[in-house]
Amino acid sequence: MYKFFSSVAVVYCSFALAGCGIVNKVRLMNANNGIEPIWEQNQTIATPEADYVYAKPYIYVSIDGVKKVKLLIDTGSSISMLFDTPKIKQLQLEQGYELTIGGYGGHQHTPAFQTKINTLVIDSIAYKDVNFGYIPLSETRFFIRPDQAGFDGVVGNDILKDLVWYFNRDANLVTVHKTLPKAISNMKPEWIPFDTFFGKISFPAKITFSDHVLERDIILDTGSRYHMSINDAYFGGGKAFPSPSIQSAGYSLSGMATHFKANTPLVEVGNLRLENVVTNIIQEDEDDFWTLGSALLSQYEIVIDYPNMRLAFIQRKGHSFKSQYNLLGLELRKLQNGNFVVVYSSPDLPAKALNFKIGTEINKINGVKSQLYTVDEWQELASKEGLFEFCVHESDICERVSAAPIEGFSM
Missing domain, CATH: 2.40.70.10 (Acid Proteases)
Structure with missing residues (x-):
């Protein structure tokens, strides 16, 4: 093999x-x-x-x-x-x-x-x-x-x-x-x-x-x-x-x-x-x-x-x-329309509080349209501590969550 x-x-x-x-x-x-x-x-x-x-x-x-x-x-x-x-x-x-x-x-x-x-x-x-x-x-x-x-x-x-x-x-x-x-x-x-x-x-x-x-x-x-x-x-x-x-x-x-x-x-x-x-x-x-x-x-x-x-x-x-650590535990991938799609949320990190299902489409992050973020800019953002806001494309409902360093893992 x-x-x-x-x-x-x-x-x-x-x-x-x-x-x-x-x-x-x-x-x-x-x-x-x-x-x-x-x-x-x-x-x-x-x-x-x-x-x-x-x-x-x-x-x-x-x-x-x-x-x-x-x-x-x-x-x-x-x-x-x-x-x-x-x-x-x-x-x-x-x-x-x-x-x-x-x-x-x-x-x-x-x-x-x-x-x-x-x-x-x-x-x-x-x-x-x-x-x-x-x-x-x-x-x-x-x-x-x-x-x-x-x-x-x-x-x-x-x-x-x-x-x-x-x-x-x-x-x-x-x-x-x-x-x-x-x-x-x-x-x-x-x-x-x-x-x-x-x-x-x-x-x-x-x-x-x-x-x-x-x-x-x-x-x-x-x-x-x-x-x-x-x-x-x-x-x-x-x-x-x-x-x-x-x-x-x-x-x-x-x-x-x-x-x-x-x-x-x-x-x-x-x-x-x-x-x-x-x-x-x-x-x-x-x-x-x-x-x-x-x-x-x-x-x-x-x-x-x-x-x-x-x-x-x-x-x-x-x-x-x-x-580069994803402190949120939220894994996003780019769509051809410029939005992001949720492909995974770690049960061990803050993303679990968002309750996003796999396939949820995100059109705004921290008030900025998803189309304006490159993939690598999102990766860099997800490695920072602080408050995050995600808006769901299908409903325009926005959810907030905070990220912080993880002792022994990211610090």
Whole structure:
């Protein structure tokens, strides 16, 4: 069995499921081994239009002439995927061999298939005859409403490989290079060597819990919106479960799955010391479900040098690492109309007093229209203490609640 881990999905083929055995797994994993980037004449850098949402990096590409296709760059994914959004439906993709997809925290599976596109263009780079997995996302439980969908697919390591990728959230920038440019080399980055297993990048980390220290490899996952995720099975071996822990939830293709959040005192990667890292502790069968996600990664300029199998965390000017805690426990997602929708309320935090049901649409926060908040502005707001007011779109009823730091968790 294999998986690629991200906030998008955990996709896998099970040996026991008809039509999606080891043969199809290996075929898709290796389908893009022969593709190579084709650069425009004399070009050595590509600067696609980029966007960061929930701190995750997205780029706009063209696929078979369809422009402005929005893809998540997901280093936690071994393969690249397309979804059944209006943009992708324009391509009228042919159905190839079958896949079966599912998500962490559940056992529902969704039929999917391999497909191939003629040309993928990322600014000054083109790829020919590229294989993708195709997920009918609207038929899964990843979104609670169809108008949540905000992107068209995923660029995985099968396309990212062989080039140098640079991420700078401050500048809203993603650049791609043939080789490491002098501008980055002159920054004198401290390189961290990485390995790849099933295409995913892993590197050594030292994790200090409240009662012990662990040294192990961890996966670089730009597709995750979390700071750090770890497997709760680890604490079944006599290790103390982090306390206090806060109940939270995430969504995969199997729908909502609850898990816990806790504070990890120290995470060390190379010479980097990250103190008080908010950590999602997730129930998952796979032992390698240990990742650093974009809420943490985006607080640095990140360089991934695939040809030399190394990566670097470069300090952002005027910024020091700090975990972002949702003190309210209210999880909101953007709708295409600009409003927010409630996808979860933690029973351990003030949001429970609001009594919002999953699916409640919020059109104002603190007297400001939801359309005027970006996703990341909402995340920043939810990490602050104080009084909050939320107005419900369907009724214009407004509810108030206060948030404060949580001893041992956010302070």
